[in-house]
Amino acid sequence: MELKRTRLYETHIALKGRMVNFAGWELPVQYPTGPTVEHQAVRTAAGLFDIDHMGQFMVVGEDATPYLNHIATWDIRGMKDTDAHYSLTCYEDGGIVDDIFIYRRENGYMVVVNASNREKDFYWFSSHTTGYNVTVTDVSDETYMLALQGPNAKIILNKLLPNHDVDTIAFHTSRSTSIGGITTLVGRTGYTGEDGFELFFSADEAVRMWNLLLETGKEDGLIPCGLAARDSLRFEPCMPLYGNDITADINPISARLGFFVRFDVDFIGKNALLKIKLEGPRQKLIGFEMVDPGVPRHGYPLLSPSGEKIGFITTGMKSPTIGKFVGLGYVKPDYTKYGTEIAVEIRGKAKKAVVVKRPFYTPAYRRKGKK
Amino acid sequence: MADYKYDSNAKYLKSHEWVRIDNGVAIMGVSDVAQDQLSDVVYVDLPAEGDEFSQGGTIAVVESVKAAEDVFAPLSGKVVAVNEALEESPELVNQDPYGEGWFLKLEPSDLSELDNLMDAEAYAHFVAEEA
Known part of the structure; x- marks a missing residue:
């Protein structure tokens, strides 16, 4: 199968990124700095990641909330205007379909899914809309996603925000804004255990945004980081990786992700998970x-x-x-x-x-x- | 392609080990090419002193952030010393593959086996072709 390339492929080559196959995408596993240095940069300063392989679905319609409550294990009803929250999706037997991030938007929700699960998830989401007034659209191709992570990420992003008010974007919320003239959704979210942001914007602006962030962040120690550092950074705070730590054969109770399972709504897999919770995994x-x-x-x-x-x-x-x-x-x-x-x-x-x-x-x- | 370093006094295996003879003792490690391809080394599983190996046999395992890779004996012989510094500082393999990052010393049983190995020039040529 031919590997997919992100809009930053040539940029990674120019930066001497070592390209590997990850979930069907050709992405840098590391740059010449090496994974250990890239890891430490994110723990002590800042790192920039091309994570465009991640998928994004828009869920809109008057039943968007009850529909997501049916699909996801987290209780969506508690999410306020700009909240972003981690959740799981499960099969009827409690096995995990995927772990996802849900961003509440004015007109509905944006759901971020794993690259390796994008097709499977879209089928799963689409095949459970019956009875709900809801539309699910895969917007992954036109949406670009970068992660700016590390203790200095907020210093860097603040320079680029129109009102320099980065700290008004609370942890696990998002804001629509403009960065260097590029309309961007900024989520104070990430997968590293550090403070940081995930940026969503038009794929056509990928190279411009990447270069703008790297240039702006240079004096604050920002370096590009590859997949190896992304994996070690998520591993230390024990954030699960789908396909490794969680799979269709593992349920959230076994994975100690029970916090993200709210039994006060009827979601797919609820009965199986209740039984596992009662009997013990x-x-x-x-x-x-x-x-x-x-x-x-x-x-x-x-x-x-x-x-x-x-x-x-x-x-x-x-x-x-x-x-x-x-x-x-x-x-x-x-x-x-x-x-x-x-x-x-x-x-x-x-x-x-x-x-x-x-x-x-x-x-x-x-x-x-x-x- | 990266500009790799070669030790002109060493001989090489296609699997990217080097060996140098110093006062009759063979000292070995992995090449600059190997350390670069491995990425950051985190652990080296070395044999015990006194263990004996045949040329081409698995003599050690080098573990990087990426994977565990077998390291092959460049010559037959008995292990007479291992680089204990690698236990605390495996990054020496990345930093100085032909020097501080050496793996072990062998008492070679048959120096004519050196003829089966590539010199630096032939190895550099092999690396260029392989890339």
Whole structure:
């Protein structure tokens, strides 16, 4: 299959980005700076990501709210004018269709979906409109999406906002504004555990917006960042990656995403999830840290101290920020307590590990004493 | 294409390991090409001193942010030293692949095996063709 290219393909090549296939898109996994430096830039200064592979659907019509409440696990009714919120969509059996971000707009909602799930999601959304006065449109092709992330992101964006009032855009809200003359929806959202923004604007303006942000942010340490840094940045605060940490075979209760499941409305999968919640899931997400040296990776088996298979790893790596070999995985409920000794099978050998608290890195919005 | 560095005193495998003979002892690591393609190295799984390997056998595993890759023995022999600095600082492999980022030292059992390897010029040519 031919890979899709974003409008910034030539720009990434000029920046010597190393292009790889991600969910059918040819995107930079890193620039010559390297993933570790790109990761640290976002933790300490700022990073810019081309995330145009993400999909966007518009959900409009007088029944947009009850329709989304039927599809999504979050209670949409509580969302105010400019709110943006994380949610899941589930199958009848409680397995996860996708994890999504819902932005409330004047005329309805914009839903951001994963690149790997765009076609599947659009079919899922479209096939559940019966009985609702609602229209779902895939606007991904004409909508460009960039992420500006890191503690300096607000300093950089503030210079470009017409009224220089970045702090009036609250966490997990959005605003329609103009950046360098480009009509933009700015969401104070992200996938890094840092303060930051996701920008939505006309795809025709992609190169101009990218260059404007990089140029403006240079003095505040802004650098372009690739997919490897995006993955390690989302992993440390334990934000799930669809296809790894959550799939159609995993339900939100197992994934410890129960907070995002509101049982006061009837959504697809509710009955199955209620049952799982009452009976307890068969497997649960844990965070673990290696005791023996070794790199835990996606797909490696998790073992009991006696060598019995108890689960599997969904994401693992050397955490760039804390410098430890840590991972996420699913195990039988008996092995979820902090301090429980487990093992990771690495190339046929059992390496000791221990169950630890998640997240590995506290996201900015949860830190105390923040401004 | 990136401008890679080569150590003219070393010999190379197609799988991007280098080996140098110093006072009869073989010292080995991975090339600048390898470290660049691997991206940031986070862990090197080294053998124990005294372990014996045949030329071309898996002698170590280098783990980067991307993947785990086997490292092959450039010569047959016995491991006489491993670079313990890599445990704390695996980034030395990226920073100085022919120097501080060395992997291990071997007591070679048959130096004529060096003839099976490429010199720097042949290796650079191989890398250019492969790209």
